[in-house]
Amino acid sequence: MHPVLIYGANGYTGKLIAAEACKRGLKPVLAGRNRDALDKLAEPLKLTRRVFELGDPAEIDRNLDGIRIVLNCAGPFSRTCEPLLEACLRKQIHYLDITGEIEVFELCHHAHKRAQHEGIVVFPGTGFDVVPTDCLAAMLKQRMPDATHLILGFEAAGGPSPGTARTSVAGLAMGGRARVNGEVVEVPLAWKSRQFTREDGSQRTAVTIPWGDVYTAFVSTGIANVETYMTMPEKTITNMRRLRYLRWMLSLAPIQKFLQGRAGQTAGPDERRRQRSGSQVWGEVRNAAGREASLSLATPNGYSLTVAASLGIVEHLLANTPAGGYYTPSLLMGEDYVLGLPGVRLLG
Known part of the structure; x- marks a missing residue:
């Protein structure tokens, strides 16, 4: 055995x-x-x-x-x-x-x-994907049992592996996702953007992405409205929004094959880069009365x-x-x- x-x-x-x-x-x-x-x-x-x-x-x-x-x-x-x-x-x-x-x-x-x-x-x-965000969502649910809205965000430094890059390319053709009133719904790429504050006090711009917690956080907490964000440069966010008009093209098999081939050439961060690059995770909840609670985690490199x-x-x-x-x-x-x-x- x-x-x-x-x-x-x-x-x-x-x-x-x-x-x-x-x-x-x-x-x-x-x-x-x-x-x-x-x-x-x-x-x-x-x-x-x-x-x-x-x-x-x-x-x-x-x-x-x-x-x-x-x-x-x-x-x-x-x-x-x-x-x-x-x-x-x-x-x-x-x-x-x-x-x-x-x-x-x-x-x-x-x-x-x-x-x-x-x-x-x-x-x-x-x-x-999705241990720190799911645990953070559950902690926030304990602090606010009547929460109706959950926002999760993260900053992941260090660069993607080939597999992560290929998966991201495949996801572009599917658009964005959010949970609204208990249902997972399609939303535009880069649907919303907002600011998160890092541990050092600096601000990071983040944009909605179809992160797994859109599905799992509802199972874990019962919170019916979930949005998930990832920090990105403003230029990248602008380019993502332009891709809304090319989704039909991104779903074509030859285009996917080409893009995934390029993505697969990514080497992934080496050990030194993993050790030097950390991540931060943010979570916020809000109830029907407008009361809010928030928590944040500092974590090592995602890998x-x-x-x-x-x-x-x-x-x-x-x-x-x-x-x-x-x-x-x-x-x-x-x-x-x-x-x-x-x-x-x-x-x-």
């Missing part, structure tokens, strides 16, 4: 998680489609690797024999989640991933009753937080037997989980 299989282990974040898992004595199975890349990764770590694609359910099932937890690190998760999730449901294996894609959260949430029946945990979003958060959740599942079903970070781990991760501070 192997404790965990990391699918997409040869990707940018998968490599980081695999290396840290070994330091923690977890000895994961490394998996994915690229045999040469997996061999290169597995050999120095002295780990087992399994090479398989996701088109054949029987092949997936064979390669999940003896596994207790699947941690999916292969994006875009809109392509990889469903076949792995279905295999986990068939074989009674916990399913985790590091997605930030709203459609994937929705897909996993719809599997809640099946997961309950099979006694497995289905938990997408075990990393920077470093993803490694620590994901493996902490893996270790929790290895040590405990929670009831089966769909979970968000705060529902499984508690709203204070993020505060126990390395380098995270509550700013008030």
Whole structure:
């Protein structure tokens, strides 16, 4: 019996998680489609690797024999989640991933009753998407139980990995998303912008993006109106708004292939840049009477937080037997989980 299989282990974040898992004595199975890349990764770590694609359910099932937890690190998760999730449901294996894609959260949430029946945990979003924001939302809900509106924002320094860049390109054709009166609705790209105050007192301009909390925060807190923001330069925000008129073009397969090819050339931040670049997360709630409450977190680089958060959740599942079903970070781990991760501070 192997404790965990990391699918997409040869990707940018998968490599980081695999290396840290070994330091923690977890000895994961490394998996994915690229045999040469997996061999290169597995050999120095002295780990087992399994090479398989996701088109054949029987092949997936064979390669999940003896596994207790699947941690999916292969994006875009809109392509990889469903076949792995279905295999986990068939074989009674916990399913985790590091997605930030709203459609994937929705897909996993719809599997809640099946997961309950099979006694497995289905938990997408075990990393920077959406652990700090979800925990912050749950903390704010405790402070204001009658909140009707939630705003979440973040500043993520350090640059994207190839997988994150490809996922972002895929999301451009889908426009923006917000939750309004309990429903996830489509909104224009860069729908709203606003200012957030950093720990040092400086101001950052942020714009609405279709971050995963648009879906998950409602599940965690019941707050019916949710907007999610990311800090960006004003020029980038202007360019995003211009793309509203080109969405039809961005959805064309040849255009997506070209843009994702370019995005895939991104190297991702090296270790020095990860160590030097932190992030900040903001949260605000408001009730029907207009009363407000806010909190903020300082966190390490998003990739470093993803490694620590994901493996902490893996270790929790290895040590405990929670009831089966769909979970968000705060529902499984508690709203204070993020505060126990390395380098995270509550700013008030």
